[in-house]
Amino acid sequence: MLKVDGAAARRSVDMVVVGDASCGKTSLITTLVSAIFPESVPRVLQQVRVPPEETADGIALSITDTSSAQEDRAQTLKQVAQADVVLVVYSSAEEATFARVRSYWLPEITKVFKGSIIVVGNKSDLVTKSEEHAAELRGKMNPLLGDFRQVDACTECSAKLNINVSDVFQLAQQAVVYPIAPLFNTQTRELAPRFVGSLRRVFRIFDQDKDDMLSDAELIDFQETCFGARLQPTDIEDVKTMLEAEGADNVAAAGITFKGFLRIHQKFIERNRAETAWLVLRQFGFNDRLQLMVPRRALSLERNNRTRHKVAPFPGVVRDQSVELSKAAQAFLDDIFHQFDRDRDQALSSAELDEIFSICPGGMRPWTASRFATAFSQDHAGTTANNSDAATTTGGDEDPNELLTVDEALSAGAPPAALSYIDDFPFGTRTDANGNISLSGWRAQWHMITLLQPHLTLLFLYFLGFDSGKERALVLTRKRAVENACNDLQRHTVRAFVFGAQGVGKSSLLDALTGGGVAAADARTPSSYTFSSEYNLDEDARRKRSCRNVVGRVRSKSSTGGATTVGASGAPAPTRHFVLTEVAAEDDALEEALANDMVDCDLAIMMFDSTNPSSVDWLAGLQKRIPESVPLVFLATKVDLAEAERLLGETQGSGKGAAAVAAAAKAKARMTKEDMLAEDPAHISQAIEEATMLCASYSLPNPEPVALVLPKNRLRLGKLFELLLSAALRPDLARPVSEEKRAQQRRQRLIRSSLRISLVVSVLVGAGLLAHSFLGSTRKQSASESSQGTSLQASSAPAPRVPADDFRYDYDGYQTSSPATR
Numbered sequence: 001m002l003k004v005d006g007a008a009a010r011r012s013v014d015m016v017v018v019g020d021a022s023c024g025k026t027s028l029i030t031t032l033v034s035a036i037f038p039e040s041v042p043r044v045l046q047q048v049r050v051p052p053e054e055t056a057d058g059i060a061l062s063i064t065d066t067s068s069a070q071e072d073r074a075q076t077l078k079q080v081a082q083a084d085v086v087l088v089v090y091s092s093a094e095e096a097t098f099a100r101v102r103s104y105w106l107p108e109i110t111k112v113f114k115g116s117i118i119v120v121g122n123k124s125d126l127v128t129k130s131e132e133h134a135a136e137l138r139g140k141m142n143p144l145l146g147d148f149r150q151v152d153a154c155t156e157c158s159a160k161l162n163i164n165v166s167d168v169f170q171l172a173q174q175a176v177v178y179p180i181a182p183l184f185n186t187q188t189r190e191l192a193p194r195f196v197g198s199l200r201r202v203f204r205i206f207d208q209d210k211d212d213m214l215s216d217a218e219l220i221d222f223q224e225t226c227f228g229a230r231l232q233p234t235d236i237e238d239v240k241t242m243l244e245a246e247g248a249d250n251v252a253a254a255g256i257t258f259k260g261f262l263r264i265h266q267k268f269i270e271r272n273r274a275e276t277a278w279l280v281l282r283q284f285g286f287n288d289r290l291q292l293m294v295p296r297r298a299l300s301l302e303r304n305n306r307t308r309h310k311v312a313p314f315p316g317v318v319r320d321q322s323v324e325l326s327k328a329a330q331a332f333l334d335d336i337f338h339q340f341d342r343d344r345d346q347a348l349s350s351a352e353l354d355e356i357f358s359i360c361p362g363g364m365r366p367w368t369a370s371r372f373a374t375a376f377s378q379d380h381a382g383t384t385a386n387n388s389d390a391a392t393t394t395g396g397d398e399d400p401n402e403l404l405t406v407d408e409a410l411s412a413g414a415p416p417a418a419l420s421y422i423d424d425f426p427f428g429t430r431t432d433a434n435g436n437i438s439l440s441g442w443r444a445q446w447h448m449i450t451l452l453q454p455h456l457t458l459l460f461l462y463f464l465g466f467d468s469g470k471e472r473a474l475v476l477t478r479k480r481a482v483e484n485a486c487n488d489l490q491r492h493t494v495r496a497f498v499f500g501a502q503g504v505g506k507s508s509l510l511d512a513l514t515g516g517g518v519a520a521a522d523a524r525t526p527s528s529y530t531f532s533s534e535y536n537l538d539e540d541a542r543r544k545r546s547c548r549n550v551v552g553r554v555r556s557k558s559s560t561g562g563a564t565t566v567g568a569s570g571a572p573a574p575t576r577h578f579v580l581t582e583v584a585a586e587d588d589a590l591e592e593a594l595a596n597d598m599v600d601c602d603l604a605i606m607m608f609d610s611t612n613p614s615s616v617d618w619l620a621g622l623q624k625r626i627p628e629s630v631p632l633v634f635l636a637t638k639v640d641l642a643e644a645e646r647l648l649g650e651t652q653g654s655g656k657g658a659a660a661v662a663a664a665a666k667a668k669a670r671m672t673k674e675d676m677l678a679e680d681p682a683h684i685s686q687a688i689e690e691a692t693m694l695c696a697s698y699s700l701p702n703p704e705p706v707a708l709v710l711p712k713n714r715l716r717l718g719k720l721f722e723l724l725l726s727a728a729l730r731p732d733l734a735r736p737v738s739e740e741k742r743a744q745q746r747r748q749r750l751i752r753s754s755l756r757i758s759l760v761v762s763v764l765v766g767a768g769l770l771a772h773s774f775l776g777s778t779r780k781q782s783a784s785e786s787s788q789g790t791s792l793q794a795s796s797a798p799a800p801r802v803p804a805d806d807f808r809y810d811y812d813g814y815q816t817s818s819p820a821t822r
Contacts, residue, residue, distance in 0.1 A: 032165050037161075239256075294403065429444045458473055576729075
């Protein structure tokens with residue numbers, strides 16, 4: 001469980017003791033400190049401090065004695081206003097002092113103090129203990145508790161005999177550390193609504209099987225997690241027996257119901273055991289005001305990184321990667337859908353969505369979070385986290401256990417940009433005929449939120465009880481540089497920017513993805529937005545709203561015409577969640593879309609009006625600013641006319657080159673504007689021909705015809721989205737190639753060809769030299785072997801005998817042959 005240990009840890013408690021003179025205020029404090037009743041005491045005791053090591057809970061106590069004199073009234077009330085808890089002391093032996101508690105002390109104190117008050121009857125040793133006295137005491141205290149909601153408890157003690165003295169101050173300390181007022185209404189004897197909502201979140205966290213009950217195993221898990229003790233089977237049976245005796249709907253066959261869970265906590269509170277409820281609440285992030293605090297570690301992506309390198313908490317630094325839901329988070333959200341689909345119609349109605357997000361602060365949803373940020377900051381202005389100044393920073397060395405308020409958590413990520421607008425719910429995803437969100441739409445909506453504003457996904461998964469301590473909530477995709485090198489986009493959520501001049505039909509294309517068609521744009525009115533009556537759109541909000549995002553599930557188109565793309569491994573590729581972002585034609589939105597080399601864009605969809613050639617000129621100017629790494633697809637809208645569709649089909653089927661298309665475009669360009677307006681097909685043909693020529697100049701496929709009228713074109717639009725997704729998944733097929741790049745590619749091809757030829761020639765020459773060298777060495781070896789054989793034969797034959805006189809020496813000393821020979 002994602003626990004928040006010590007969510008409201010307190011180090012000290014300031015107590016102020018007030019009451020009439022001679023009631024024993026000073027004696028009570030002295031007996032606590034020294035354990036000895038003083039025979040004489042000063043008029044007002046100096047402030048007493050009890051170190052934490054001397055208290056049971058390790059909390060330091062500061063006890064302030066006060067004067068009851070009328071002239072010190074202002075000073076006494078000032079001390080009361082600065083206290084954490086006030087003890088009002090009266091004498092149990094003097095009825096008049098108790099009457100003064102009701103008539104004077106409590107009215108005066110409640111004017112300046114809003115904390116807990118403990119009413120203490122001292123000198124109980126002077127009163128006879130009996131059933132009559134106990135009944136009389138209850139008769140006095142119950143009206144007091146009913147009339148003054150700040151009075152948490154009433155008790156008696158004896159400073160002289162040291163009876164219940166330590167219990168009095170322990171009760172006062174617990175009234176601060178474990179206050180009853182936020183949990184229980186002492187007047188109506190009912191649990192506070194905010195406490196019920198807090199327990200609902202705890203109940204749902206431990207309801208692991210999502211059956212709206214706590215089984216025996218889940219109840220044991222709750223006990224071990226919150227209190228470190230294991231329930232025995234007999235203990236569970238005793239609890240169930242007690243609950244069944246108080247109401248049949250507290251227990252069911254499968255376990256304890258939520259109503260029974262509430263009754264368990266109410267029983268503890270009624271027995272002055274409020275610390276039991278607070279131990280549970282604080283372990284799950286609730287502070288003293290029952291406001292849910294968010295630990296910074298719940299918003300961190302570090303646990304989701306597979307590497308050992310530290311990752312920035314939110315995208316913006318890791319711009320080359322996007323964020324997606326983990327399988328565990330997807331399964332968790334699917335379980336929530338099925339749990340709260342009460343009518344089993346495979347869709348979530350508005351009431352069912354309300355129930356899902358009832359455990360979130362203020363009942364907000366991810367698509368309404370931006371509207372709640374300002375409201376929360378105003379409503380909880382006095383609540384601060386441990387270090388609120390660091391809440392807006394990301395990365396660095398922040399304490400992962402630092403607690404943030406909801407407003408700080410909402411602003412902890414990068415501020416949502418215009419292109420990250422997600423408030424167009426439910427029009428941004430698929431719904432059924434009644435406008436209820438389907439399972440497919442529920443999944444798609446969360447995938448889109450994770451892609452555009454991942455910190456919101458982390459925050460709401462924490463609200464809804466996802467255990468990120470056991471499973472990763474989000475994962476990072478492969479780096480885009482790797483995917484570009486492999487020409488294989490393996491992201492499960494793909495994003496496309498939709499560009500086009502005003503009026504070309506961008507919104508209609510977005511509506512077609514969610515199944516709304518052209519009619520959906522007319523249905524979107526301010527009243528259709530959740531909480532729109534409480535939310536006034538300023539200019540910035542309207543600008544963001546004009547840059548819509550929608551999401552839908554799309555199957556990629558295979559090369560064989562099948563339904564899915566087959567990857568390199570031979571396995572069918574899964575369906576993708578396809579996010580379309582409408583980029584308004586205004587300069588601000590365009591600049592944001594084109595920033596950072598469009599690293600957030602997987603595909604640029606260039607839409608033009610086939611009846612308006614100027615819309616093509618607008619795209620031609622934009623084309624020069626789009627990086628060549630981004631794949632492009634041109635769409636020709638408003639081609640419902642048969643002539644326009646026929647002309648486009650002829651252009652695509654005839655295989656006309658760029659020169660032929662340009663010639664046709666120039667011929668049409670000679671027409672006047674009036675002639676074009678008078679003849680729609682000719683006007684359409686000029687826009688299509690100019691777009692086709694623009695595509696040809698960048699080696700892009702010809703424009704695709706689009707007729708955004710549902711339902712008759714639903715099948716064709718489905719194939720269109722398959723085509724668009726395929727272009728994003730295989731980006732090399734749709735990347736623009738400029739003249740400069742083509743020239744560069746030609747040079748590179750020429751260099752590569754030259755290198756190949758040089759390599760082949762070098763190999764052939766080297767092989768020839770090697771063969772020649774080998775043959776030469778072979779010949780030499782053969783000749784050497786022949787000569788060695790002849791010498792060996794000559795040396796083995798007997799030498800002929802020559803007579804001695806056959807030799808003589810000439811005068812030069814040289815041996816010559818015999819005279820006969822010469």
